[in-house]
Amino acid sequence: MVLCVCLNFLFLHPLQCLLQLSWQIFNVALLIFFVKAQTCGRAGASVNICRFCKIRPFEYFSSARVLATATQMLIIEGATCLEIERVCLKNIGVVTSGGDAPGMNAAIRAVTRIAHSKNYRVYGFERGWGGLITNAFRELTPRSVGGIIQLGGTVLHTSRCLEFESEEGVGKAAKTLDLHSVDGLVVIGGNGSFKGAFELSKQTNTLIVGVPASIDNDVFGTDETIGFDTAVNTAVDEIDKIRDTAISHERIFIVEVMGRTRGFLASIVGLTVGAEIILVPEVKFETAKIVRRLEENHAKGKKSGIIVAAEGVGDTRKLGAEIEKDAGTEVRLSVLGYAQRGGSPTARSRLLASLFADKAVELISQENGNSIVGLSNGRIEALDIKTSCETEKPIDLSLLDLATVLAS
Numbered sequence: 001m002v003l004c005v006c007l008n009f010l011f012l013h014p015l016q017c018l019l020q021l022s023w024q025i026f027n028v029a030l031l032i033f034f035v036k037a038q039t040c041g042r043a044g045a046s047v048n049i050c051r052f053c054k055i056r057p058f059e060y061f062s063s064a065r066v067l068a069t070a071t072q073m074l075i076i077e078g079a080t081c082l083e084i085e086r087v088c089l090k091n092i093g094v095v096t097s098g099g100d101a102p103g104m105n106a107a108i109r110a111v112t113r114i115a116h117s118k119n120y121r122v123y124g125f126e127r128g129w130g131g132l133i134t135n136a137f138r139e140l141t142p143r144s145v146g147g148i149i150q151l152g153g154t155v156l157h158t159s160r161c162l163e164f165e166s167e168e169g170v171g172k173a174a175k176t177l178d179l180h181s182v183d184g185l186v187v188i189g190g191n192g193s194f195k196g197a198f199e200l201s202k203q204t205n206t207l208i209v210g211v212p213a214s215i216d217n218d219v220f221g222t223d224e225t226i227g228f229d230t231a232v233n234t235a236v237d238e239i240d241k242i243r244d245t246a247i248s249h250e251r252i253f254i255v256e257v258m259g260r261t262r263g264f265l266a267s268i269v270g271l272t273v274g275a276e277i278i279l280v281p282e283v284k285f286e287t288a289k290i291v292r293r294l295e296e297n298h299a300k301g302k303k304s305g306i307i308v309a310a311e312g313v314g315d316t317r318k319l320g321a322e323i324e325k326d327a328g329t330e331v332r333l334s335v336l337g338y339a340q341r342g343g344s345p346t347a348r349s350r351l352l353a354s355l356f357a358d359k360a361v362e363l364i365s366q367e368n369g370n371s372i373v374g375l376s377n378g379r380i381e382a383l384d385i386k387t388s389c390e391t392e393k394p395i396d397l398s399l400l401d402l403a404t405v406l407a408s
């Protein structure tokens, strides 16, 4: 290039010379741009140049093709395939943590396949935070996550990890991320998992994105969590059966559903099974009022009834005994329990899992971390993870009033 510039000065008009110089500078800048972009492993359609790994050419400007190819050859000649892979491939980790929820597998599958399509290698950490602490992982590939979209639970397993509650435990997890040069970590879980993820984000440079999955639906920043719809449908199926026996025996049934300290599951399940009474932790109840409502129903000809109670309202066995005594009617308790956490995810849970995963990988590829993804008024949005952890999700109590009218 230097020789070319010197010759230009000798033989050309100064203006032509300036133009030539600019053109040469532009070419060099273009070459530098491609070397930089190539080492980051971004953009372009994938074409096999090397026998062992895929290097991506740039197809945006046709005039740049020759340069791009030259750049790729340069990189390939100067390094082993493993080195090239290290330079070109980025890493995403995925972990499922806390209580499992139907649809977690659909989310693992989607994260893996979307990340692969963007040229990421995917590490699946096993048994929740425990896997990050002990470096227990397996590489996930588009093939290894085949056939799991319809499975309940999580193929990566999960746990409630006490060690992760200490700063030391979080530090160990941060070291594991460092060891594998994990650029982004997708945390699939609920509130508790996101609190852990937020603590982890303070000790690592890895970009952390939360994907809300919990049957409790209590995560601030999303109208719905993965698994909630499935749990609602599971509970509804069970309660429909209980309704048959309640009518036959003219009994009152208390059906306890999960939800931890919140009433999201109970309110939707209660409304959709036509429960006569719904009890949620967000509203204090009086046994005398429940007895009065049941007596009014009895007077109207309703001799049986379903009370859907969230587990967070307290001792449902004691409540049943009190109602039986005061109302003078037979009361039975049915605790639905862990069946609500299992089963094949509904189409809705699978769809949410796929959309959330897509957004999570997109955020990481755009170098946006410390966030969660969520459904907000029909759109998939991102929200700061700290805000999500520190804000209580509001519950729509008007649903309880509507349920009362519908069950009258």
Ligand code: F6P
Binding pocket: 099, 160, 190, 214, 215, 216, 258, 259, 260, 261, 311, 341
């Ligand atoms: O958070 C999901 C959930 O199923 C809650 O509804 C329930 O209170 C809790 O997990 C049970 O936790 P564990 O699996 O630790 O018994």
